[in-house]
Amino acid sequence: MNIVARGTYMVTPLGEGSECNYEALCQGRSELKPRPGVFGLPETFVGSLLPRDYWNRKLKDMPGRDGLTLFEALCIYCIKEAVGNADLSDSDTIFILSSTKGNVDLLETNPDDPRAYLDWSARKIAGHFGNRNTPVTVSNACVSGVCAQLMATRMIRSGQYRRAVVVGGDLLSRFIVSGFQSFKALSTDVCKPFDANRTGLNLGEAFGAIILETTDHVGESDWVYVASSNHNDANHISGPSRTGEGSYRVLRDLLKHVDATELAFVNLHGTATNYNDEMESIAVDRAGLAQVPVNGLKGYFGHTLGAAGVIETIMSMHAVDHGAIIPTRGFSEQGTSRQLNVTDAPRATDKKAFIKLLSGFGGSNAGICYRKGGAE
Amino acid sequence: MEELINQLKEQIIEALNLEDMTPADIDADAPLFGEGLGLDSIDALELIVLMEREYGIKLGNPAEGKKIFSSVASIADYVSKNRKK
Amino acid sequence: MRLLKQVEIQPGCLNTDGNRIDSLCGLSLSEIYRKVCNGYPKFFKMDGLCKTGFVAAEILLEGLTPEQKAEGSVILFGRAGSLATDRNYENTIRDPENYYPSPALFVYTLANIVTGEIAIRHKMQGESSMYVLPEYDSEAETRTVQAAFDESDTPLIVSGWVDYENDDNYQAILNLYIKD
Numbered sequence: 001m002n003i004v005a006r007g008t009y010m011v012t013p014l015g016e017g018s019e020c021n022y023e024a025l026c027q028g029r030s031e032l033k034p035r036p037g038v039f040g041l042p043e044t045f046v047g048s049l050l051p052r053d054y055w056n057r058k059l060k061d062m063p064g065r066d067g068l069t070l071f072e073a074l075c076i077y078c079i080k081e082a083v084g085n086a087d088l089s090d091s092d093t094i095f096i097l098s099s100t101k102g103n104v105d106l107l108e109t110n111p112d113d114p115r116a117y118l119d120w121s122a123r124k125i126a127g128h129f130g131n132r133n134t135p136v137t138v139s140n141a142c143v144s145g146v147c148a149q150l151m152a153t154r155m156i157r158s159g160q161y162r163r164a165v166v167v168g169g170d171l172l173s174r175f176i177v178s179g180f181q182s183f184k185a186l187s188t189d190v191c192k193p194f195d196a197n198r199t200g201l202n203l204g205e206a207f208g209a210i211i212l213e214t215t216d217h218v219g220e221s222d223w224v225y226v227a228s229s230n231h232n233d234a235n236h237i238s239g240p241s242r243t244g245e246g247s248y249r250v251l252r253d254l255l256k257h258v259d260a261t262e263l264a265f266v267n268l269h270g271t272a273t274n275y276n277d278e279m280e281s282i283a284v285d286r287a288g289l290a291q292v293p294v295n296g297l298k299g300y301f302g303h304t305l306g307a308a309g310v311i312e313t314i315m316s317m318h319a320v321d322h323g324a325i326i327p328t329r330g331f332s333e334q335g336t337s338r339q340l341n342v343t344d345a346p347r348a349t350d351k352k353a354f355i356k357l358l359s360g361f362g363g364s365n366a367g368i369c370y371r372k373g374g375a376e
Numbered sequence: 377m378e379e380l381i382n383q384l385k386e387q388i389i390e391a392l393n394l395e396d397m398t399p400a401d402i403d404a405d406a407p408l409f410g411e412g413l414g415l416d417s418i419d420a421l422e423l424i425v426l427m428e429r430e431y432g433i434k435l436g437n438p439a440e441g442k443k444i445f446s447s448v449a450s451i452a453d454y455v456s457k458n459r460k461k
Numbered sequence: 462m463r464l465l466k467q468v469e470i471q472p473g474c475l476n477t478d479g480n481r482i483d484s485l486c487g488l489s490l491s492e493i494y495r496k497v498c499n500g501y502p503k504f505f506k507m508d509g510l511c512k513t514g515f516v517a518a519e520i521l522l523e524g525l526t527p528e529q530k531a532e533g534s535v536i537l538f539g540r541a542g543s544l545a546t547d548r549n550y551e552n553t554i555r556d557p558e559n560y561y562p563s564p565a566l567f568v569y570t571l572a573n574i575v576t577g578e579i580a581i582r583h584k585m586q587g588e589s590s591m592y593v594l595p596e597y598d599s600e601a602e603t604r605t606v607q608a609a610f611d612e613s614d615t616p617l618i619v620s621g622w623v624d625y626e627n628d629d630n631y632q633a634i635l636n637l638y639i640k641d
Contacts, residue, residue, distance in 0.1 A: 042560060100571060107551045116547070118572075118593040119540055134601075137593035139542055139572035147590055154608040175547070178554045179567035183421060184437045229613065232535070232580040232589040238568050239417050245586065253613070361568065362577030364589055392565070395491075395505035414502070421564035429561045 002218050003156050003225040005370070006163075008314045009082035010208035011074060012301055013048045017081070021311075022318040025326050026346070030300045032190045032202050039174040045186055047172060048204035048302040050074075064128050069103050069115060072124045075167045078209040079129070083165070086211075089130035094161045097122040097137040098148035098168035099306035105173035125167065133161075142269070142360025143230070144168065145208075145309020146368050150228040152212050162214050168310035169207035176305070177203060183238070185273055193270035193296035193328055194277045194342050196335030201271040204302025208310035218373065223317050226353065226369040229253035233363040240275050244283030246365030247357060251287035254355055254369045262371070263292050264351035265325045265343065267316045269358045270296020271303050272330065276359065281336030283357075283365075295343040299329030309358050313368065316354045320372055325349050381452045388448070391426045392419050404449040412447075420445060427451075432460030462610050466637040467621075468521045470513065472629055477520060489628070490516055497523070501582065508546040508569040510539070510625040511578045517633035518579045518619055525617075527584060533617040534587035535576040536609060538594050538602060539624040542572030575623055587615035597622040597634060610640045 009017060013031035014024035036044040052070070059065060059073045068076070075097065079088070088095075102121045106113040114120055122135035138148040145168040152164030170176070180186050180203060187200035218224055231249040233241035241247075251266075266289060268280050284294060297312050304311060319326050325347040332344065353371040358364075385399035388408075392415065406412045409420070420438045423445055427433040433455065435441045444454045469476040475485040475493065485493055490512040494504050498519045507515060514537065522530065550566040568574065573591035580589050588609060594601065606620045621635040 040557070042557070101547075104547055104570075107547055108555065111548045111551065116544060117540065118542060119595045122593070123595065134594060134598070136601075139591050139593055140576075140589075141571045141573050151590075151592070151605075154605075154612055157612070158604065158608045160604065174554060175551060175570075178560075178562040179550065179564075179570065182425065182562040182564040182567055184424075230588040230590065232577060232586055234580045234584045234586045236416070236581065237418075237574055237577045249586065361571050362573040362589065363580060364573060364577065393505045395502065418506075418565055418568055425561050425563060 001157055002215050003153050003212050004215050004218060005210050005223040005317065006213045007082040007084065007211040008209065008317065009078045010206065010311045010314050011050070011078055012206040012311065013050055014300065018314050018318055022315060025300050025315060028329060030190065030329060032204070032302055039177060041174060041177055043181055045177050045181065046188065046190060046202045047177070048202065049172065050205045068124060071103050071169065071171050072121050074207045075125050075169050076128050078207045079165055079167055082209040082211050088165060091133060092162040093131055093165060094133050094155055095122065095126035095131055095135035095165045096148045096152050097125060097135060098144040098166065098310060099137065099170055100139060100141055100144060101170055101176055104175050105171065108174065140360070140364050141362050142303070142305060142308060143358040143364040143366040144306045146228065146356060146358045146366040147230060149210065149212070149309065149313065149368050150230060150366065153225050153228060156212060156214050164212045165209065166212060166310060167209040168307040170205065170305035170307055172203055172205050187272060190330060191272035191298055191302070192330040193272040193298050194281070194334070194336055194340065195331045196333040198272040198274065198277060198335060201273050201298065202302035204304045206301055206304035206307040206311050208307050208314055210310055210314065220373045223370050223372055226371050227254050227257035228366070228368040230364070230366040233365065235363055237363060238361055240279035240359060244279045244286060246363060247280060247283035247359050248286045250357065250365050250367040251283060251289065251355070254367050255287065258353050258369050258371065260289060260292055262351055262353040264320050264349040264354050265293040265295055266355045266357060267312055268294050268296050270298050270328065272298055278336050279359065280357070281338040281340050284340055285338035290339060291341055293325050293341050293343050293347065295326055295328045297326065309356065313356045316356055317370065320349070320352060320354060323348055323350060377452060377456065380456060381448055384448055384452055384455070387426055387430060391422055402448060405447050408445055408447060431455050433458050462607055462638050463641055464636055464638055466521055468517045468635045469633065470517050471632045506565065507578060508543070509628065509631060510543060510545065510623060511569065511575045513625050513631045513633045514575040514623040515578055515582065517635040518583065521619060521635045521637050522583055529617060530583045530585050532587050532615055533583065533585035533619065534609060534615040535579045535585060535589045536605060536618055536620045537576055537623050538592045538597065539572065539622060540593060540595060541624050541626055542591065542593055543570045543574070545625055545627060546570050579619060588613060602636070606638050616640050
């Protein structure tokens with residue numbers, strides 16, 4: 001069975017739309033900057049934030065906007081732009097939401113706000129399109145965006161549905177930023193993935209949607225799902241495995257379905273924390289991919305939590321569409337124990353497949369592989 | 377110093393949820409991490425919060441705290457010299 | 462696939478395979494922990510959601526060897542996720558005069574940590590996932606488990622429902638499946 005990505009859309013502080021964001025990356029742009037006083041936090045953080053006023057204004061007159069939070073409205077907006085006029089109300093379509101914290105900011109004013117439950121948001125989003133299947137929310141911390149795609153492909157492959165709407169997003173808040181600050185995980189500068197002088201991650205806001213569908217005919221320009229995998233390190237709830245075990249196993253699984261020589265690149269998690277990037281370098285090396293180009297996009301978008309797996313997959317598709325490998329913004333000097341082929345400047349590629357890898361709290365690791373134009 | 381050590385032991389037990397432990401169970405000179413009490417990286421971060429909340433001492437990161445947090449006695453020594461409250 | 466065992470826990474009630482275990486009914490999660498496990502002090506650092514899933518998994522996986530569990534998966538469903546801890550964490554940052562965000566609480570403000578705690582305890586390096594649904598749906602569970610067996614190499618899956626609102630309102634329905 002072939003599953004293809006029929007439409008994508010994303011919203012980040014760099015722009016609206018997949019192509020527009022890709023162009024921003026080509027220009028090396030980023031909205032990561034110091035945010036003194038934002039969310040009333042005593043400590044300044046570097047982050048990439050959606051302009052709230054602009055989005056509140058823009059979505060104000062969206063049909064059905066009443067009763068939706070900005071979080072839900074942004075998810076709906078991305079889905080609408082990704083599908084065009086397609087009807088999503090049919091029983092063959094399932095909605096899958098990827099988010100770590102949804103409307104958690106509402107707890108500030110009311111600890112019992114029912115909208116803080118993730119299933120509330122998922123039902124609002126699916127309900128907006130008149131879809132009556134119970135939507136699923138994947139809440140697997142930082143790996144959610146890839147796990148949502150994994151869940152989607154399994155639901156289609158098992159014959160339950162013909163189409164899955166995967167939407168991922170998170171808005172930053174006092175809650176989320178203070179937590180990462182308490183973890184001493186944030187860099188006070190723009191992050192430097194895989195670099196010798198990396199000092200931590202930056203947080204960012206983004207929303208993205210990918211529509212996956214089964215099809216009998218794969219066109220040359222179609223993005224085809226190849227494989228996905230998920231493994232737990234079984235080591236520690238917040239510290240990545242020293243041996244890269246989970247991520248290594250994910251890569252090993254994926255390489256059963258794609259040959260390393262087909263890979264344009266492996267798009268890594270690359271949060272720019274000391275431990276994550278070191279762990280990934282070990283996992284990639286162990287999987288025999290040390291020569292394959294790797295890159296990370298957190299230097300453009302920051303870590304966008306529930307959106308990361310979705311928007312980084314979309315950007316990887318666009319890069320291959322353009323025959324390019326996106327450089328790792330912020331990287332200049334190799335800073336991991338294993339030498340990787342980190343892409344530090346725009347590079348051309350004629351290869352047609354890529355892997356998107358993620359890892360996160362809870363010992364989770366997940367990866368997905370897509371290939372353009374089907375089997376070679 | 378003895379009093380501060382006992383107070384710290386109680387605060388550590390409370391902050392790190394060391395159920396079933398009493399101050400008498402903690403050897404002030406024994407290592408807190410690794411063997412010893414077997415504390416981990418999240419405990420180290422929580423100790424940083426404890427230092428600030430109880431004693432007004434700000435530590436930038438766990439690496440800075442590493443030496444200070446090697447034992448209850450070393451924490452007591454640091455607190456007595458640097459406390460702001 | 463085959464269902465090998467079921468454990469159900471809620472306040473005042475503990476069943477395995479539908480049979481009430483009188484010796485454990487009416488005990489708090491910590492009291493159940495002391496009876497069925499002990500010697501894992503990290504339990505006391507966990508939040509309510511993790512404690513609920515952890516003790517249910519202890520009983521569910523009792524007697525299995527490390528080899529049987531090594532490639533096992535933990536695929537759970539729930540509604541509230543980490544909301545109970547979210548509320549507690551929010552209390553550490555609400556008041557600017559008493560602002561001490563707690564990393565030990567923050568790490569539990571992710572719904573999937575319970576899957577990680579079970580995976581770590583039992584050294585299970587298969588899949589781990591947390592899916593949020595409005596209510597327990599055993600059909601969705603079986604379909605998800607079947608798909609995981611079909612699409613990965615995992616030979617054993619702990620699946621089911623884990624939900625925690627407070628000490629008077631929590632529920633775990635954990636099922637142990639093996640691939641035939």
